[in-house]
Amino acid sequence: MSEAAAPAPPLPEPPPRPALPERSSGWRRLAGGDPCPFADLRSVWWRINLGILPSSPSSSLDDLRRVTADSRRRYANLRRRLLVDPHILKDEKGSQNVLMDNPLSQNPESTWSRFFRNAELEKMVDQDLTRLYPEHGSYFQASGCQGILRRVLLLWCLRHPEFGYKQVRKLYEDHFTDKFDDLSLSENDLYHFDVRRSTDTDATDANPQGSAMKMNNLGEVDPDIKRIMLLTDAYGAEGELGIVLSEKFMEHDAYIMFDALLSGGNGSVAIADFFSHSPSDGSSNGLPPVIEASTALYNLLGIVDPSLLTHLVKLGPQVF
Structure with a gap:
């Protein structure tokens, strides 16, 4: 009788898989090594990394709200100053200087001259935007999304004429795809923002009894959900303008992040320098x-x- 074959040696144990860090314990860290409490909030994390929002762990929610509101005011003022429309100005102020501000004026600083220059640049921007991700026609080709992208790109080019549009037009695609993912946009391309009305919002106008009830109930909520609720609450410093996570001010926040990504600002990235002719x-x-x-x-x-x-x-x- 033949002997039974010897059993095969047991397979070695697979090496232990490294344990993944807990998300709630700050799995992403700030530059100084401190855990970031907003690592799961992509928009906030981008703004911190780009130097827009304070990265210090000691920064309070009110600090974030004030910085957020200030950045949105800067964008609103920049847009009001650079995106001129002679038709609106005429209705608001009347024809005060017809010799200078008329469609046939040769003065390069006239309102109409600036308007026509902006229109030419806008046509160039639109040529690329109409071809932006055509497979997502129901989203990226929506007039609301196109309007936001158009204004952001146009304003940055007007603000930085040394670069112009041709040198930066390929840089925005990944940024805005990441920013606008899974967000709905209005089909209305018109946009109106009254910075004075927003800055006049007073936290004391809110119902103090209801706010106290809300704050008491927050103590029983999951920390991550509580953080999101606080970042989306209009009650606090700067009122509605200071809501850190606000779809209403998506255009403002997108421009601020785009500008910081290209120009550097307080962050460590300055993509525009990659295209500079500086000696x-x-x-x-x-x-x-x-x-x-x-x-x-x-x-x-x-x-x-x-x-x-x-x-x-x-x-x-x-x-x-």
């Missing part, structure tokens, strides 16, 4: 850093995969 950037041939980086990548690709380089050169400029 102080250390360039040896006067080309923008983005062209130098692209050339270096193509040279490296020619060494690693010449056939792929040949294919890409044959395709011409593309968004890879």
Whole structure:
């Protein structure tokens, strides 16, 4: 009788999987190593990383509300100053200087001259926006979304004429896709914002009895839900204008984040510098850093995969 085959040796135990950090314990941390209590709130986390909102753990909710309200005021004032409409100004103020402010005026500083320059730039922006993610026609092609994107891009270009539109038009797509994901937009392209009315909102106008009841009940709510409720509550510093998570001020917040992403501000990112012709950037041939980086990548690709380089050169400029 043949002997039974020896049993196969047992398989080794798989290595233990590293334990994932608890989300509620601050799984994302600030620059100083302190846990961020807003790590799950993408909009707030973006604004903290870009230096818009204070990153100090000692910052109170009122601090966040005041900074939020101030940034929205700046955007509203910038928009009121740069997006001129002679028709509205005429209705509000009357024709005070017809020789200068008329459609045939040759003065480059006249209201009509600025209006026509803005219109030309707006046409260029619209050419790209009409092709933005056509597969999401019910969303990205909605007039409300298109209007917000148009104003944000137009204002940034008017605010930074040294860059213009052609050099930054490919930079906004991922940012705004991330920002507008799963949000509904009105089909109405018209937008009206009265900063004086918003800044006059007084927290004392709220029902003190109802607010006290709300605050008492918050003690029984899950900490994450409580945080969201506090960030979306109009009761507090700056009133409605200080609501940190507010769909009403999505355009304001999007512009502030876009500007911080491109210009740097108080954050550590300044994408616009990548397209600057400044001689102080250390360039040896006067080309923008983005062209130098692209050339270096193509040279490296020619060494690693010449056939792929040949294919890409044959395709011409593309968004890879």
